[in-house]
Amino acid sequence: MKNEKSKEAWHRIYDEEPLFTREQVEKALRDFLTYAGYQFAPTDPIGFMKPDLAAHRTVEKKRYDLIFVIREGINQAVEGLRDLAAAKCFRKDTVDYVLVLPPVSEHYLIEFLIEKEDWYFPIKDHLLQLWLVNPEREKVDCLLGWPRDDDFKHYFSNPNLAGFATYIANKATDKIMDEEFDE
Amino acid sequence: MIRIEAVKLPEGRVFQAPTELDELFDGVEIEISPRWMGQKIRKNDMYLELGGPKHGYQSYIHVDVVSDEDRVEDGRIELIGPDIDEIEPGTSVPFGIWLRCWGSQLNEDHVDPLIRAGFMPFEQGEGWMLVNTRDTIWIRMNKESAHKNNWHKMGQSLLGMAKINFPLVEKVEALIIIASPEVGGRELIQKILDTTIRPEWEAYDARLMGLEDEDVDVFYGCTLCQTFAPNHVCCITPQRNPYCGIMSYLGAKALVEIDPYGYSFVMPKGECLDPLMGRYTGVDQTVYERSSRTVKYVNLYSSLRYPQTNCGCFEAAAFYIPELDGIGLVDRRHPGDTPIGLNFSKMAGFMSGGNQNHGTMGLSIRTPKSKKFLQGDGGWERIVWMPNEYKTLLADCIPEELYDKIATEEVGIDVPTIKEFLLKSNHPITTKHWKDGEPVPLKVPKPNEDWPDQ
Numbered sequence: 001m002k003n004e005k006s007k008e009a010w011h012r013i014y015d016e017e018p019l020f021t022r023e024q025v026e027k028a029l030r031d032f033l034t035y036a037g038y039q040f041a042p043t044d045p046i047g048f049m050k051p052d053l054a055a056h057r058t059v060e061k062k063r064y065d066l067i068f069v070i071r072e073g074i075n076q077a078v079e080g081l082r083d084l085a086a087a088k089c090f091r092k093d094t095v096d097y098v099l100v101l102p103p104v105s106e107h108y109l110i111e112f113l114i115e116k117e118d119w120y121f122p123i124k125d126h127l128l129q130l131w132l133v134n135p136e137r138e139k140v141d142c143l144l145g146w147p148r149d150d151d152f153k154h155y156f157s158n159p160n161l162a163g164f165a166t167y168i169a170n171k172a173t174d175k176i177m178d179e180e181f182d183e
Numbered sequence: 184m185i186r187i188e189a190v191k192l193p194e195g196r197v198f199q200a201p202t203e204l205d206e207l208f209d210g211v212e213i214e215i216s217p218r219w220m221g222q223k224i225r226k227n228d229m230y231l232e233l234g235g236p237k238h239g240y241q242s243y244i245h246v247d248v249v250s251d252e253d254r255v256e257d258g259r260i261e262l263i264g265p266d267i268d269e270i271e272p273g274t275s276v277p278f279g280i281w282l283r284c285w286g287s288q289l290n291e292d293h294v295d296p297l298i299r300a301g302f303m304p305f306e307q308g309e310g311w312m313l314v315n316t317r318d319t320i321w322i323r324m325n326k327e328s329a330h331k332n333n334w335h336k337m338g339q340s341l342l343g344m345a346k347i348n349f350p351l352v353e354k355v356e357a358l359i360i361i362a363s364p365e366v367g368g369r370e371l372i373q374k375i376l377d378t379t380i381r382p383e384w385e386a387y388d389a390r391l392m393g394l395e396d397e398d399v400d401v402f403y404g405c406t407l408c409q410t411f412a413p414n415h416v417c418c419i420t421p422q423r424n425p426y427c428g429i430m431s432y433l434g435a436k437a438l439v440e441i442d443p444y445g446y447s448f449v450m451p452k453g454e455c456l457d458p459l460m461g462r463y464t465g466v467d468q469t470v471y472e473r474s475s476r477t478v479k480y481v482n483l484y485s486s487l488r489y490p491q492t493n494c495g496c497f498e499a500a501a502f503y504i505p506e507l508d509g510i511g512l513v514d515r516r517h518p519g520d521t522p523i524g525l526n527f528s529k530m531a532g533f534m535s536g537g538n539q540n541h542g543t544m545g546l547s548i549r550t551p552k553s554k555k556f557l558q559g560d561g562g563w564e565r566i567v568w569m570p571n572e573y574k575t576l577l578a579d580c581i582p583e584e585l586y587d588k589i590a591t592e593e594v595g596i597d598v599p600t601i602k603e604f605l606l607k608s609n610h611p612i613t614t615k616h617w618k619d620g621e622p623v624p625l626k627v628p629k630p631n632e633d634w635p636d637q
Contacts, residue, residue, distance in 0.1 A: 015532060106411035106495025107535040111528060115515070124222055132410055141410045146218035158446055161410055165221030166306055166313075167429065167496065172223065173314050173321075177236065180226055 011078045012116055018072040020102040020135050025070050026052060028135035029100055036155040038066075047090035049083040052100075057149065064149040065095040068131075074104050074112050078119065084128050096147050098129040113144075114171045120144075121172070124165070144168075184256055185283050185358040189378035193366055195263035195358075200339035202258040207343035212331035213309040215340060224312040230329040231267060232275035233361075235314070235321030241373050242320050244280045245380050246297040248289050255285040257354035260338030264361030267333050272326060277372040279360040279380075282345060286353040293351065294387060295434035296441065300348045304340035317384065334359050349441060391431055394421035396483075396555065402466065403435035404450040406473055408494030412537030414474040415492045418450060418466055422555045423483055426497035428547035448473075460485050460559035477631065478539050485559030486510060486544035487625065488634055495535035497545025499573065501557060502530060505624035506598040507605070509567030509612050510560060514548065517570040522596050538630040552580040564611040568594075568601055585611070 030040070030053070038055040046067070053068040067087060071080040077099060084097040113120040123130065129145035139157035143164045146152075153159040201209055208215075234242030249255060264276075282301050298316070305313040310328025314321040324332060338357045345355045362372045396402075398421065405417040405425055417425045421432045430438070430447075438447045453465025461483030470481050470491075480489040486501040487510075499514035504522050513527050520526050534543045550556060557565065563582050571591040578586065588610040590601045606613055606620065613620060628634055 103411060103413070105532065105535055106408060107528075107531040108495075109411070110496060116528070120221075121223060127218065134410070134413075137413065139410070142217075143410075144221070146216050146220070148218070150216065158407065158410060159217075160407060160446060162217035162220060165217070167427070169221035169223070169313075170315060172221075176223060176314065180236075 011119075012112070014074045014105070014108045014112065016073050016075060016105055016108055018102065020072070022052075022070050022072055024135040025072075025100060025102050025133050028133050028138060029053060029068065029070065029131075029140065031138070032133070032140045032155065036152060041065075046087040049086040051083075051087065059149070059151070064147070066098055066147060067091075067095055068098045068100050070100045073101060074108050077101065077112065081119065081123065081128060085122070085126060088126055088128075093127075096129060096145075096149075097127075098131050098145075098147075100131050100133055103132055103134050109143075110168070110171070113168050114175070118175065120168050121175075124169075184254075184259065185261070185281050185356065187375055187379050190371065190374045192360070192371075193263055195261040196266075198260040198262070198335040198338060200258040200260055200335075200342050204346065207346060208340065211336050211340050211343075213311075213328055213336075213340075215304055215307050215309070215344070217307055219307050219309050219311070221306075222310075222312050224310075224323040224325045228325045228327075229323050230272045230274075230326040231270065231324045233278040233320075233322040235275075235323075237275050238277040238369050238372075240315075240319045240321070241369050241376060242277045242279060243317070243372070243376060243380050244282075244298065244301045244320060245383070246282045246284065246294055246301050247383065248284050248286075248291055248294060248297070250285075250290075252285050252354065255283050255354040256356050258342060259356040260335060260342070260359065261357070262334045262338070262359045262361070264359075264363050264366040266335075266361075267324075267329060267337075270361075270363070272329070274363075277362040277369045278322070279358075279362065279372050279375055280341070281358040282341060282355055283358075284345060284349075284352045284355045286351040289351045289353075291387070292433050293349070293437045293440070295431060296437045297345065297349055297352070300345040300352075301341060303344040303348065304337060308337075308340065334361070351441070391421070391433055394432065396420045396422050396461070399432070400452065402450040402452060402463075403432065403439060403447055404469055404473065405430070405435065405447045407446045408496065409446075409537070412492065412494040412535060414477045415494045415537035416470045416473045416478065417494070418470070418481060418483060418491055419447075420483060422553040423461075424547045424549050424553075426494065426545035426547050426550075428498050428549060457482070457559075460488065461555065462489075474537070479633075480637070481539075482559050484555045484557060486557055487542055487560050487627070489539065489637075490541065490544040492537050492539050493534045493543070493545040494537065495531065497531070497535075498548045499546040499550070500527065500530055500534060501544045501546055503542035503625070503627060504567065504598070504601075505627070506622060507567050507602060507612070508616050508622035508624055509605075510557065510565045511568040512546070512551070512566060512573060513570060514573045514576075517573065517592075519570070519592055520596050522568050522598055522601055540630045541632075541634070542625075542627040548576070551577050556580075561612075561616065564615060567605055567610065567612060568596075 041054040051067040052070040056065045069080040080099045130143045305311045310325045312323040403419040419435045450469045451465035456462040588608040
């Protein structure tokens, strides 16, 4: 670990080098969404934030909207989640909120979510989603949460990865117990 | 109809769920989707709690497979105890859910993944929280979703999820016991567990533990973690669980039967080239093909020479300590440094990602219980250090004569102190691997490189 804490000293900094640029990730995500039948909308500001990408699709009069915040790695994830939470203050449950990262270290992600930090809880409490986009392999996976448009199960490279949430939730048991019984 | 011979049960209410595939979820009001996986429901938001620590985890979700079709009444749901709208908000009770399945191609090997199907409406149900499995199960439902739920619909979801996720299930019924005090409370559930459920679980575990790698014709592989570790291929054998600890050999076998084109697959054994190291031509070939042709050889029972690659969710790790020519073990929960100057977090940082790191290997908590554990490296006689807590956890599988000879953080984490301890305690490594009382460090190749003698 380079530094245990960020400059602001309220979240950790992980020893991780970005594998892809935001532009590469965004291009791969656009290609994926186009393939899944989505159209892109202007990325107008939502309250105090501006999404990196907004997409929508209508199926039998049902409209699915997603907004995306793209970041380069785990070290920028908290900031991305903060933007999504800010957007949710304004758009409530009308859209899906997705943090997009390139492939990251699974081990660091586990530490980020539950072992060394607790970001898993606010992510789940607010039904935010985490997608991983691999521009090199042209693969997209949903790791936490799930889009309202269930047809994505035909497009994600491995829909079973959504089970990662359960894996993390089981690791969170001790923290839940502490909260419940250490009062 | 499910009857528990050993325990007299109060009379229940019977509901009938649809049995046609396109009607399985008719009337179910909650959304069942991965969107709701891993939810946390806090005490104050809770309408109903089932099982969990307040009841000493005396609860169960149990699945059995019967060979006689007539023993299953398809779509039958029996509820013993109060329904959801008949209890006070904030109620906490022990519970038991038993699913009985029949299918012409269904057998006992399918129980493991079927149990997962039994968890699904709780795991993925809107407003439900599921923590843990089997004998540590803990479920909650939030207040917001209470009005959408009753046990008829929840039972229907259980049966429906078993059928759509497991097409081999042709008939399924459920017995749901909500063990409020008037029904019999924890005592009733405990009796059912002790007389009926636990013996079945133990028999299944014994069957699994009794299987050896030589007993089976094929192994299985898993590439679920390739999203994180693109070249990682996990090998699953009867004596080698995946690092994440979420699957068994029989579980993998059943998964492949359900979804032959999924992330789990058959790994032919081929010819056994080295029984001590666990080297098989079929394993080498499959790993090579599935690792984007980056990993040529895998020794199933070695952490030193051509070990399996690591993803990032391993529960523990084995690591080579050159200055002692020995191997250390550390689990995720141990926060302190190890004799190689790294704590688990830092070690896992460089081990993970799908590279073949000679000298380090991920482990599941259960891996060291295998008879073939690191046998290619010398087995337990090569283990020189592990955290005290992990050592205690594994006490029943560490050879008795070695237990006190393996150093822990209480002895120290600096090499000279550990070396002195090993010599003083006559650890077998000092005579079997060291020369003239001195360790001879191996020249371990860099990740993904070959050993010179290969």
